[in-house]
Amino acid sequence: MLITGGRIVDPGRFVGIGDLLIDGGKIVAVGTGLSGPAGSLTIQANGRLVLPGFVDLHVHFREPGFEYKETIRSGSAAAVAGGFTTVCCMPNTNPINDNQAVTEFILERARLAGLANVLPVGAITKGSEGKELAEIGDLRRSGCVAISDDGKPVMNSLVMRRAMEYALAFDLTVVDHCEDLHLAEGGCMNEGLVSTELGLPGIPAAAEDVMVARNLSLAELTGARLHLAHISTAGSVRMVREAKSRGIHVTAEACPHHFLLTEEVVRGYNTHAKMNPPLRAWEDVQAIKGGLRDGTIDAIATDHAPHATQEKQQDFTEAPFGVVGLETALALTMGLVEEGVLSLEQAVEKLTSAPAAAFGLKKGTLAVGADADVVIVDQHEPWEVDPGKFRSKSRNTPFAGWKVKGRVQTTIVGGRLVFETGPSER
Amino acid sequence: MSLKRKDLLSLAPLSVDEITLILETADSFKEVTGRDIKKVPALRGRTVVNLFFEPSTRTRTSFELAAKRLSADVINFSPSASSVVKGETLLDTARNIEAMQADIIVLRHSSAGAAETLAQGVKSSVINAGDGWHEHPTQALLDLYTIRQRGMDFKGLRVAIVGDVSHSRVARSNIYALTKLGAEVRVVGPSTMMPWGIEKLGAKVYYDMDEGLRGVNVIMMLRLQLERQGRALFPTIREYTRLYGLTAERVRLADPGAIVMHPGPINRGVEIAPDVADSLSSVILDQVANGVAVRMGILYLMSGAN
Amino acid sequence: MTTPTNRPTERKDDKLVMDAGDIARALTRIAHEILERNKGVRNLALVGIRTGGVYLAHRLVKRIQGIEGVQVPSGELDITLYRDDLALRKNQPVLRKTSVPFDMAEKVVVLVDDVLFTGRTIRAAMDGLMDLGRPGEIQLAVLVDRGHRQLPIKANYIGKNLPTSREEKVQVLLEENGEEDRVVISKS
Numbered sequence: 001m002l003i004t005g006g007r008i009v010d011p012g013r014f015v016g017i018g019d020l021l022i023d024g025g026k027i028v029a030v031g032t033g034l035s036g037p038a039g040s041l042t043i044q045a046n047g048r049l050v051l052p053g054f055v056d057l058h059v060h061f062r063e064p065g066f067e068y069k070e071t072i073r074s075g076s077a078a079a080v081a082g083g084f085t086t087v088c089c090m091p092n093t094n095p096i097n098d099n100q101a102v103t104e105f106i107l108e109r110a111r112l113a114g115l116a117n118v119l120p121v122g123a124i125t126k127g128s129e130g131k132e133l134a135e136i137g138d139l140r141r142s143g144c145v146a147i148s149d150d151g152k153p154v155m156n157s158l159v160m161r162r163a164m165e166y167a168l169a170f171d172l173t174v175v176d177h178c179e180d181l182h183l184a185e186g187g188c189m190n191e192g193l194v195s196t197e198l199g200l201p202g203i204p205a206a207a208e209d210v211m212v213a214r215n216l217s218l219a220e221l222t223g224a225r226l227h228l229a230h231i232s233t234a235g236s237v238r239m240v241r242e243a244k245s246r247g248i249h250v251t252a253e254a255c256p257h258h259f260l261l262t263e264e265v266v267r268g269y270n271t272h273a274k275m276n277p278p279l280r281a282w283e284d285v286q287a288i289k290g291g292l293r294d295g296t297i298d299a300i301a302t303d304h305a306p307h308a309t310q311e312k313q314q315d316f317t318e319a320p321f322g323v324v325g326l327e328t329a330l331a332l333t334m335g336l337v338e339e340g341v342l343s344l345e346q347a348v349e350k351l352t353s354a355p356a357a358a359f360g361l362k363k364g365t366l367a368v369g370a371d372a373d374v375v376i377v378d379q380h381e382p383w384e385v386d387p388g389k390f391r392s393k394s395r396n397t398p399f400a401g402w403k404v405k406g407r408v409q410t411t412i413v414g415g416r417l418v419f420e421t422g423p424s425e426r
Numbered sequence: 427m428s429l430k431r432k433d434l435l436s437l438a439p440l441s442v443d444e445i446t447l448i449l450e451t452a453d454s455f456k457e458v459t460g461r462d463i464k465k466v467p468a469l470r471g472r473t474v475v476n477l478f479f480e481p482s483t484r485t486r487t488s489f490e491l492a493a494k495r496l497s498a499d500v501i502n503f504s505p506s507a508s509s510v511v512k513g514e515t516l517l518d519t520a521r522n523i524e525a526m527q528a529d530i531i532v533l534r535h536s537s538a539g540a541a542e543t544l545a546q547g548v549k550s551s552v553i554n555a556g557d558g559w560h561e562h563p564t565q566a567l568l569d570l571y572t573i574r575q576r577g578m579d580f581k582g583l584r585v586a587i588v589g590d591v592s593h594s595r596v597a598r599s600n601i602y603a604l605t606k607l608g609a610e611v612r613v614v615g616p617s618t619m620m621p622w623g624i625e626k627l628g629a630k631v632y633y634d635m636d637e638g639l640r641g642v643n644v645i646m647m648l649r650l651q652l653e654r655q656g657r658a659l660f661p662t663i664r665e666y667t668r669l670y671g672l673t674a675e676r677v678r679l680a681d682p683g684a685i686v687m688h689p690g691p692i693n694r695g696v697e698i699a700p701d702v703a704d705s706l707s708s709v710i711l712d713q714v715a716n717g718v719a720v721r722m723g724i725l726y727l728m729s730g731a732n
Numbered sequence: 733m734t735t736p737t738n739r740p741t742e743r744k745d746d747k748l749v750m751d752a753g754d755i756a757r758a759l760t761r762i763a764h765e766i767l768e769r770n771k772g773v774r775n776l777a778l779v780g781i782r783t784g785g786v787y788l789a790h791r792l793v794k795r796i797q798g799i800e801g802v803q804v805p806s807g808e809l810d811i812t813l814y815r816d817d818l819a820l821r822k823n824q825p826v827l828r829k830t831s832v833p834f835d836m837a838e839k840v841v842v843l844v845d846d847v848l849f850t851g852r853t854i855r856a857a858m859d860g861l862m863d864l865g866r867p868g869e870i871q872l873a874v875l876v877d878r879g880h881r882q883l884p885i886k887a888n889y890i891g892k893n894l895p896t897s898r899e900e901k902v903q904v905l906l907e908e909n910g911e912e913d914r915v916v917i918s919k920s
Contacts, residue, residue: 197598
């Protein structure tokens, strides 16, 4: 396969108009004036961007156990439609992915779907109960690329310390969902003026900050590879910046809703604005943007969390936390480029090489010899977010109706075309 | 001037004119409740449904009486938690009721925002009779009516709201209404029970009850929910009562003509001493009586053709 | 006779049908008729229908006092809650005060209104009175009867019979409202 004439943006390697030659599922050449063997597929990418396939460190694919919300197949379809060729799925399925059997099941379902690379994240503790370590070595051997109890934090600091120490042996990144469950107790949105006016129990920013501080201390103590999931507060950004300046091995991700929306979106008791961590105050959003710009926050992840319509139609306090994100992340990230917060190269990096590096994955790059995971994007194409057209089974997004720019046109995984924007979408 | 709203969910968006209209309309209905025949045909043939997901004899009876005195047909629905367990959503329950031609639905629910969710989903008018910690508009309106009935002018009136403010829908509705009408509102209670940013809503915060009551014209006591004790909000009832209970001594710190109010039910001996509850300065029973007239006024104003 | 000055509420094609003098004479005649028919002031009471009828009722009470030297009991009735069109209106009309501070049992209650038109207001007023007590007898006094009854209602005392068409509008303007006393017809 040959992709010609597009603007290749492979951060740190090749940035410019050029051609990409793919063979045997790998990138074989990057440059100008390339040509492929006779009979091979040629894609004209003039006027478009040619990027490494995006890497999402944080999705919830709900299979096994909650297939009515999403399956690995529907989630993979949503992923490639959004330009994500590699996704890491969290273990809070039913049963929890704390053993080889569930890991292998997930990998098999992904293989059958034949779309994105779905890489499982294994649980830190058995049943994600936070008490006893899961068989982390076995999880690694079966194919897990990181460990996390996401959905929940590991509350017990001693257990977290042991997990970090143990994971070192397997070169595994430990991911924590930073939330002190006691401080957050009963809360369903950010604790602030809006929660006071709406009469809703709040989750203070301190609930996240307290755990970020703890995790950074433990990372310093153990030397482990720590990754902080979906940070949302100014305090978190400040502490991560400080820790990095002292050489602590920590990476962090932020989600589009945390760099675009504030707690004001909850007004009217909008359950599509309910997620954990919650939408915060304006100052926090500015801090997240600052953290993305100066590299404190390494990656943009979606925390794609599908829920069925009737579940989100409940009262605000009852509705489950979470919003989908795979199919809107690119356009929303491009918004940061247009706003001048990130350069195009930085934005691409945050979706590709940086997340890959956080988990030690050989993905997110167009280097010669790398897997041929490529996405072709029209940076300026305008479109309107219509949840009815999502490939995901679920429709819970706070961005419905938004007019955005930046569309995935073609997605290639392992040298195979797995997604193309159809004529009906134009 | 009329109330051009489909629903009454919250006092925050109401204008001073709208609040005044409701209070003046209640005057006419107070007169009706003073007659021998306490009934007028204004809502004849209309159906008012009391949809109470949280039990409340007091408020429900008040609405029922108000609707019946307006000659409306009244239906009381008290879905137990079981219908929610069966998976029927609030909206489904309400649509069933709407299909029965309910003109007005009065909703009490334990979740903040339930009234708004309901109002968006049905064509009937919805009156919020209390949604979680959020608001209880009709209670605040009858509180205002009771204050007005005593000849007190709202501008510059010093009102102290005492107790668990963060969990109180009565407090929120009253803060919105009183500040709008120009009163000086104080909130008094332990700092664990003060919601974030309450001063931004126009209320001055006092942790010292004696200071908070000094010179006030109206003391509004909130009910202490005893079951909250286990959640580390205050150490013991004994300590709470000593610091924030209303005693005759504390009433004397207020303005000589001050009135004592309470939305009920009272925890005698906890937030309010028995002798104070029974004393002349207490208008608690007036509040209950005024509740029917105020709710008649609201039902009347909300009953225009939709 | 003074020519009325052009006021903002009046337009050029408004027709004056009663001036202050006409109104005064009509009220005086009605006061005498009430006393004649009821043989004096015994058990007599007047209730004005809001809003126009209230001022006229007060004036009648004064005239009766001038004739018989007795101030008969009087009251004011707001009929809004008894209207038959409440269910049809988008916005509920503003309520005004009702006050009938005397026992109506065995009394002859004369309802007073400014204009009698379809008769629905009087029907509502009678229902209202019945809810307040049990009057011995109800009579009706109006300043202007403009015809077009939709209910079988008749006034006992009429200031002026005024033939009108349905679309026309009859206004009774009174000093108590800050206007010069007069009755005008306008083409709606």
